[in-house]
Amino acid sequence: SYEMTQPPSLSVSPGQTVTITCSGEKLGNKHVCWYQQRSGQSPVLVMYQDKKRPSGIPERFSGSNSGNTAALTINETQAMDEADYYCQAWDSGTVIFGGGTKLTVL
């Protein structure tokens, strides 16, 4: 079965840039989405089709996907960005999630 790998945790200082990666075989051939899940809340879509931002998501969120790696970059990181982030793709009609990355802003 298809697998996607994310770093379990990352930390960033407020105002800095952080990139969360998601790796999988030929992932660049798939469309990748990203979800933000703050503590105690349900997931929220923050990026779809690799690099498209849903309405209401700040411009400091950006996405890319090429080769075996997709990435979610957050510029000028704020305290409110502290959350778990999950990448998601489709494989043979099934939804696959990465294991999630816990982003700490400190």
Added chain:
Amino acid sequence: QLRLQESGPGLVKPSETLSLTCSVSGGSISSSKNFWAWLRQPPGKGLEWIGSLYNTVRANYNPSLLSRVSISADTSKNRLSLKLRSVTAADTGDYFCAGGGTNWIDPWGQGTLVTVSS
């Protein structure tokens, strides 16, 4: 704006059937999304897709749950249902329903916690 609300028993005994309902407001389940989905998240762990429903009749399931799960829709009540049979403690977690676009999942319901315990 589309809103989804999960409901159902918070406690289910081992070997029994978990049954949840997702009430959809702000749009019709027959037309407002490309698909509908159920997902879950064990305590302290990551997200897992359970299955999706297309055109309110055709379902696609996670292979690991295929033998135990069914997803259906009641268009007259504008709601979705999830049934998971023969549950064990490993089925404990937050259960979410969600709508889907072409290949993304949005919006999500607030989720409901289901505990499997005797």
